[in-house]
């Protein structure tokens with residue numbers, strides 16, 4: 001791997017960079033050992049390294065979010081499977097942090113085991129009919145005695161086939177009122193809860209995706225997150241957290257892509273000289289470095305804002321901009337690397353084989369970029385709706 005490229009872009013605070021290196025070095029031998037293991041075994045191996053453990057909210061230099069981001073970047077640099085890295089980042093940033101920081105001590109106690117990797121969480125919002133418009137959801141929870149009865153289905157859910165507990169969004173009243181939805185957190189072994197179809201994915205294929213089916217599933221009152229009708233507010237928190245930092249999972253793969261492209265362009269002889277002696281090739285490599293630099297700076301800046309105590313909901317626009325920017329930079333970097341790799345980019349057995357679907361999927365999950373753009377423009381004052 002090119003030491004020059006790696007060193008040039010590491011401009012964060014020394015203690016954060018140290019943590020990235022520590023987790024890269026801790027994960028490196030594990031990556032080889034678990035390469036052929038199933039998803040849950042791989043998950044537990046990363047949990048054993050401490051990747052799912054949140055630092056105390058009082059931690060400083062670096063704060064807890066920056067620490068988690070550095071760990072995720074470190075294991076990504078070590079070359080862990082991007083699907084596994086994505087799923088870990090999704091649980092840490094899209095579920096654990098919002099559950100701990102916005103939803104109170106009782107909720108956090110219920111999921112604290114997730115930090116040891118003994119319980120896996122999933123975030124169930126999307127339905128077969130669509131994910132972008134939460135008010136199109138058909139899953140319903142109706143009051144019944146001292147609890148709720150849940151009916152419906154959640155589809156295309158990361159980790160649903162292997163998860164132990166889910167955050168599930170359901171309609172508790174009709175219409176498109178901001179108070180029509182509620183959020184629930186409950187174990188998936190309750191009567192009336194079943195796993196449905198499992199989906200094979202072209203993007204991040206190693207993390208399982210599936211469906212959850214609810215048929216007269218009785219939920220205790222304690223399963224309700226926040227108040228009845230506060231589902232949209234819970235969603236605003238989990239999605240703002242997720243959009244702020246989930247793409248930290250891509251920093252390792254992006255750096256590795258840059259390093260291997262530099263090695264290739266520097267060493268390959270082409271047209272009677274080194275391929276990297278071409279200004280056009282050099283320009284593409286610089287654009288890759290620019291994309292990675294921009295992404296890294298933005299993600300760590302969002303982590304710092306969250307560490308400083310800014311409520312995630314207040315960061316909705318910045319979170320959307322960060323998600324759009326990093327996902328599109330990831331795609332752009334992949335385009336450059338693919339262009340410079342020639343046919344080898346399309347041959348899975350080659351070192352220069354490109355992952356085209358993984359970066360493209362980042363344009364869609366955690367909110368499709370086109371719709372996030374609409375939300376940003378609305379916050380800026382345009383009279384625009386989805």
Ligand SMILES: Cc1cc2nc3c(=O)[nH]c(=O)nc-3n(C[C@H](O)[C@H](O)[C@H](O)COP(=O)(O)OP(=O)(O)OC[C@H]3O[C@@H](n4cnc5c(N)ncnc54)[C@H](O)[C@@H]3O)c2cc1C
Pocket residue numbers: 122123124125126129130131132133155156157158159203204361364365366367368369370371386
């Ligand atoms: C790898 C991966 C993991 C995922 N994991 C989860 C998960 O764990 N939990 C979960 O709940 N969901 C998950 N999803 C689903 C994801 O959240 C949805 O794909 C997303 O919300 C979009 O919903 P949809 O696919 O139904 O697209 P649709 O809502 O059908 O929209 C289709 C496309 O049309 C465009 N579009 C629609 N309306 C407009 C408009 N008015 N203006 C402009 N463009 C528009 C959107 O940009 C979108 O790309 C995952 C998806 C992927 C790819």
